[in-house]
Amino acid sequence: MASWTPPRWLRPVVFAVSLLPALWVIGAIASDFFNGTRLLGSNPIKEAEHFTGRWVLRFLMFTLGVTPIRQTLGWNWLQKYRRMLGLFAFSYAALHLSIYFFLDLELVWGDLWADIVKRPYITIGMAAFVLLVPLAVTSTAKMVKRLGGKRWAALHRTIYVIVVLGTIHFWMAVKRDITLPLVFAAIFAVLLGYRIVVWRRKRQLAAMRTKNREPVMDTPVSPGFSVPSSQFPAP
Amino acid sequence: MLIKKPDDIKPSEITPERLYYDRREFLRTAGLLGLASAAVSAGAIACVEPGNAATQEQQLKDELTPFEDVTTYNNFYEFGTDKSDPAENAKGFKTKPWTVRVEGLVSKPASYGVEDFIKPSRLEERIYRHRCVEGWSMVIPWLGFPMADLINRVQPLASARYVEFQTLNDPKQMPGQRAPVLNWPYTEGLRLDEAMHPLAIFAVGLYGKTLLPQNGAPLRTVIPWKYGFKATKSIVRIRFTDKQPRTAWNDAAPNEYGFLANVNPEVDHPRWSQARERRIGEFRKRPTLMFNGYADQVSRLYTGVDLRKNY
Numbered sequence: 001m002a003s004w005t006p007p008r009w010l011r012p013v014v015f016a017v018s019l020l021p022a023l024w025v026i027g028a029i030a031s032d033f034f035n036g037t038r039l040l041g042s043n044p045i046k047e048a049e050h051f052t053g054r055w056v057l058r059f060l061m062f063t064l065g066v067t068p069i070r071q072t073l074g075w076n077w078l079q080k081y082r083r084m085l086g087l088f089a090f091s092y093a094a095l096h097l098s099i100y101f102f103l104d105l106e107l108v109w110g111d112l113w114a115d116i117v118k119r120p121y122i123t124i125g126m127a128a129f130v131l132l133v134p135l136a137v138t139s140t141a142k143m144v145k146r147l148g149g150k151r152w153a154a155l156h157r158t159i160y161v162i163v164v165l166g167t168i169h170f171w172m173a174v175k176r177d178i179t180l181p182l183v184f185a186a187i188f189a190v191l192l193g194y195r196i197v198v199w200r201r202k203r204q205l206a207a208m209r210t211k212n213r214e215p216v217m218d219t220p221v222s223p224g225f226s227v228p229s230s231q232f233p234a235p
Numbered sequence: 236m237l238i239k240k241p242d243d244i245k246p247s248e249i250t251p252e253r254l255y256y257d258r259r260e261f262l263r264t265a266g267l268l269g270l271a272s273a274a275v276s277a278g279a280i281a282c283v284e285p286g287n288a289a290t291q292e293q294q295l296k297d298e299l300t301p302f303e304d305v306t307t308y309n310n311f312y313e314f315g316t317d318k319s320d321p322a323e324n325a326k327g328f329k330t331k332p333w334t335v336r337v338e339g340l341v342s343k344p345a346s347y348g349v350e351d352f353i354k355p356s357r358l359e360e361r362i363y364r365h366r367c368v369e370g371w372s373m374v375i376p377w378l379g380f381p382m383a384d385l386i387n388r389v390q391p392l393a394s395a396r397y398v399e400f401q402t403l404n405d406p407k408q409m410p411g412q413r414a415p416v417l418n419w420p421y422t423e424g425l426r427l428d429e430a431m432h433p434l435a436i437f438a439v440g441l442y443g444k445t446l447l448p449q450n451g452a453p454l455r456t457v458i459p460w461k462y463g464f465k466a467t468k469s470i471v472r473i474r475f476t477d478k479q480p481r482t483a484w485n486d487a488a489p490n491e492y493g494f495l496a497n498v499n500p501e502v503d504h505p506r507w508s509q510a511r512e513r514r515i516g517e518f519r520k521r522p523t524l525m526f527n528g529y530a531d532q533v534s535r536l537y538t539g540v541d542l543r544k545n546y
Contacts, residue, residue: 033518038303041307041308042304042308042318042515043308043371043513043515045513046513106519111508115507119507121506175316175369176312176316176416176487177316177416
């Protein structure tokens with residue numbers, strides 16, 4: 001199963017399916033206002049904001065799900081979809097922000113500034129978006145090369161901060177019923193927890209190997225002694 | 236003496252039924268206009284003085300909000316927290332028989348069948364703006380009678396200074412009450428002089444029909460110059476007291492929802508601006524009016540009150 005290669009059509013299909021919610025919400029806003037339909041209910045712009053916001057969190061969830069699924073189930077082919085999913089998270093965030101700024105605030109810069117400065121949940125949401133931008137910009141293979149794998153990986157660990165900020169933003173935005181924010185928080189806790197577990201196991205393994213390599217000597221090993229972890233293949 | 240014309244909804248501003256039912260056409264025009272003006276304002280926003288824009292927009296008409304929106308876009312947490320939940324979960328809600336208890340500091344405490352509660356008063360139609368604290372609004376033709384009618388009938392004692400209203404507590408019928416989302420049963424209150432104001436009513440219907448459960452059947456309050464959450468739906472208890480009653484949203488978030496809760500474009504909710512509102516069915520937002528446009532009638536109730544502190 002590990003060496004399974006997905007059929008060629010899978011990629012465009014995943015892309016098209018990921019695009020559907022965006023097409024739906026844009027079409028629905030237009031239809032509700034121009035044709036008098038009620039696809040998004042009585043308050044289409046609010047609904048569109050909430051709808052796109054939830055999709056940002058879903059795509060962040062898919063993106064962060066790639067590595068754990070790949071490692072635990074051995075679905076290595078999934079790795080090739082991670083960038084696309086991440087870019088969709090960014091695109092939905094941009095759409096979410098656009099609906100908020102163009103349709104909700106109606107392009108009033110003063111209101112945008114007041115919201116960012118005075119309302120913590122907007123501040124937090126905006127911070128999450130700003131942090132997403134460099135990740136989107138550096139998502140190309142060229143940029144990975146230019147930055148070097150290690151620095152690139154370090155930069156892209158910002159995603160952990162972003163999901164925390166995004167969940168807090170959602171949590172603070174709801175009036176009273178926090179069921180859905182809790183569900184997202186729980187999922188992200190699992191996805192981030194998985195990484196902590198893996199990271200700690202790695203460290204323990206490295207420490208054990210270091211110990212095993214210790215030469216048998218009477219003199220105590222100096223505290224600074226360690227074997228560079230790069231000598232070991234990642235588990 | 237200065238005689239001012241109230242900023243009420245004039246009969247001439249109300250859409251005739253024939254036109255009103257042609258919502259589709261109205262929305263198409265309104266939407267196109269909105270888009271065109273959005274395009275213009277995108278380029279010109281920096282040159283427009285906000286003051287000018289506001290005075291122009293204050294002349295916006297108040298069209299009745301379609302029945303479908305009024306009855307499917309509701310905050311009634313007893314039936315769920317989504318706007319569409321009440322219409323779905325309140326189907327089959329039993330409003331017969333229904334008893335309303337009047338108690339507390341009152342000369343004639345009594346339990347009424349809801350029919351007897353309503354009967355002595357003459358029902359009238361009141362077309363009011365309805366402004367939700369969340370930033371949206373509607374225009375609703377209520378059917379009801381002044382609270383003052385009832386209050387005069389039951390004769391509160393001289394010591395009574397507040398009226399408290401309470402919603403039915405019945406988790407079997409109201410699934411939202413099975414979770415501690417709010418401090419059930421929903422409780423709200425008014426100062427006695429606010430409740431006596433002729434604009435404050437008990438509503439039993441809208442659009443000429445009996446209230447649907449999602450709108451607070453069989454009996455609810457409507458206080459048009461306050462945010463919607465000050466209204467109490469499906470009322471079973473009315474209590475006169477000398478102390479300010481505790482209220483559901485104030486219990487939940489005291490820094491966000493005060494006791495007075497007057498509509499006020501100058502005092503923001505901690506999480507959003509209250510300066511503008513989205514009238515349901517309209518593409519562009521409109522400015523929120525002081526006391527929801529009823530300042531001429533009600534501002535005298537609040538002389539000397541710091542409305543920034545007493546939000």
